[in-house]
Amino acid sequence: MTQPIVRIEELHKRYGDNEVLKGVSLEVQKGEVVVIIGPSGTGKSTLLRCVNLLSRPDSGHVWVEGEEVTAPHVDINRIRAKVGMVFQDFNLFAHLTALKNVMAGPVWVKKMPKEEARELAMEELRRVGLADKADAYPGQLSGGQKQRVAIARALAMNPKVMLFDEPTSALDPELIGEVLAVMKDLAREHMTMLVVTHEMGFAKEVSNRIIFMEKGVIVEEGPPEQLFYNPQHRRTRQFLGKITELYGNAETG
């Protein structure tokens, strides 16, 4: 068996009295698209942030490409450089153009020569369909465009895995499609992806595996057909029912 890109073992995390993660274990194989669903406040985002240690777990272990992230004295910046992350509220660097945003990682983290980084960044912007916006500042872009630049920024680091933390939740409905389209392209190119989302259409169409999380534990996981058409747990059924009511039928999403 090949080594998983991400391996998470018995992760626990609490904020004060609130235990957000209560022993979560999970593996993501190379080229796999894993979607995490579940009610808000159940630790999905925290789980994602524990993978690149933006949030430090209280106990448990995380490995990225076999390298333990949670080991003491690990060079976390080196590991983060190969884990791409996309946030709900984009977090583009507001004082830099789209192009410079995408160049930021290669130039400052990888110390790539500026000219080379510029070419790479243009290529990544082309990949998300925004080459014509290279000189625009984040304040001049729509939400969907911002998120696509943010994806390009992460891709420019040539990551081994991409983490998506509710990438479309802050977007107007008519802008969600363009971001999902970019993510679908990535999946087709066999990018390894771990995605927290409420977009059931995306989950059903693209993912290899869906994980339903609630109250800090994984309730159920399996291929999308199983979770959507034959969920084993009552809670999974309830949640999917409610989500379909809210976001429309998965078929049309």
Add this chain to the structure above:
Amino acid sequence: MSWLIDFWHMIWPHLGRGLLVTLKLSGGALLIGFLLGLPTALIRVYGSPWAKRLATLYVDVFRGTPLLVQLFFIYYGLADPHLTTLAESIGLPPSLLVLPPMTAAYAALGLNSGAYQAEYFRGAIQAVSGGQMMAARALGMSRWQAIRHIVLPQALRIAIPPWSNEAAYLVKYTSVVYIIAVPDLFGEARRIMSVHYNQMIMLPFVGFIYLLMVLFITWVMGKVEAALRIPGLEMEEQERF
């Protein structure tokens, strides 16, 4: 007319010299304040608990006590014979504590301005940090890289309006230094007044010179702000409610 020209010839050599001193003091204290204030702000946001406490103590002391008390403490307080004897006994030259008026003025104004500037910078850094810091760290930047490339370029822009406010205050506050015999603009004016009893002319005139300096600073900082404005952000600012 010739009376006016004579008057001008009488006051200008003194006032001109004083103006130069005021400009030097203002510029110097702003620079010292910047060099103290920015690191203090960074420590207050990102520092270790102990460093944070020290930085907070500095800010509290120099924002919480009158500038005049600080000036007197540095000029007269440090020169206290008990202290100089103590310094001598541990091998330090006593001249280290007996400061010339100009040095004491730079120190007091610089330390005072540093405490205020630290607060302006801290507010600006906190306004930027959070998501921007997280995104930078997620890319693999070290904390210092993130501060230098992502947080500070934005925070310093945000700090321009309060900073120019501080500059305007400081130019006027420098006028307290006449009290430790620094021959600044106001000190020179006072000397002229004490000889000629012409305060009804001198005070408005000197006030007018301060006003010109403040207007000039406001104008320059406005230009700086406009030149560094980030495209796309000003639209949100111009929104009226």
